[in-house]
Every structure is written in structure tokens, then in C-alpha cells.
Amino acid sequence: MRRSGAHQQALNTLFPLKRVMAYDVNTEAVRGYADEIGSRLNLEVIPVGTPREAVTGCDIVVTAGPILKTPHATIQTGWLDEGAFASLVDFDSYWHPDAMQAAAKFCTDDTPQLRQYQHSYWHPDAMQAAAKFCTDDTPQLRQYQQM
Numbered sequence: 001m002r003r004s005g006a007h008q009q010a011l012n013t014l015f016p017l018k019r020v021m022a023y024d025v026n027t028e029a030v031r032g033y034a035d036e037i038g039s040r041l042n043l044e045v046i047p048v049g050t051p052r053e054a055v056t057g058c059d060i061v062v063t064a065g066p067i068l069k070t071p072h073a074t075i076q077t078g079w080l081d082e083g084a085f086a087s088l089v090d091f092d093s094y095w096h097p098d099a100m101q102a103a104a105k106f107c108t109d110d111t112p113q114l115r116q117y118q119h120s121y122w123h124p125d126a127m128q129a130a131a132k133f134c135t136d137d138t139p140q141l142r143q144y145q146q147m
Helices: 002-014 027-041 051-055 097-101 111-120 124-131 139-146
Strands: 019-022 044-047 060-063 085-088
Touching: 002 027, 002 060, 019 027, 019 051, 027 044
Parallel strands: 019 044, 060 085
Antiparallel strands: none
16 A cells, blocks of 8 residues: 555646545555655545445545455446546556446557557457557547647
8 A cells, every 4th residue: 555655746736636435355554554645735534444445436546555466356337437547557457358348548658558568468358458448549648649
């Protein structure tokens, strides 16, 4: 949980946060995280009991766990609210490929890296979901490149 504290701080600077929903399989770790981040950033941090509670109803979702060779794809289609933003810092280790397919837009800060992983990544279904947005002729990629 400590690793994502930097994400909370950065997001809180850009988008003043009101509340953070935090999940970890280790309940002691998530309670410690809630205490630390809550006091450091003066935020309401709510430890939740399930991954779905940490995703559904949120405007911004950051998954920042370990990058897994065999992803467990916990986050399912329909959990992320329409219009919400998700940052998959963990290389999509926690996202089911169908949930990624349901995204309206996929952005990357490194298209060559994404293309490299399309061919060698250990979670090809998820990379295929991401790749559908990242061909040179898609409006999504053109829009991102113009930013």
C-alpha cells in the first residue's frame, strides 16, 4: 500500500480529492495506509472489504499493486462507472480483459512500449484489449498524440 501513496499525493495536487477508497488483501496494511495517507493529506480514507467497493462509485481509480506474470484479473466489466478514469500502474494485472474492452478510451504515454508488449506480454488478452485503441488510424490515438 505504501507505493500508491505517491499516486494519492499527485492526484490530490491535480484533482483535490475528498475521499479515497482503499483495498488490500492485508487488512492491517490497508488500515495503516488509511491512517498514514489520511493524516498526511488530510483526506477521508476508507478501508473497504472488497476490490469492487474500491472501484465502483469512484471518479478516479488507480491500481498499483505488483506486476504479476499471471494476472488475476479481479476487476470485472461493469465495476468502473461510466466516465470514470482508471490508471493501471500495475500493467493491468488486476483488470479482466473484458473490463478493458469495455473502456471507451485507452491512453498510453509510450505507444512503442505498448506495441512491444503486444507481442511479448504475458497477459495477451488484456494487451489485445488495449491495442484495439492504439493503432495509428484510431481517433483515440490521434487525439492523445495531439495533447
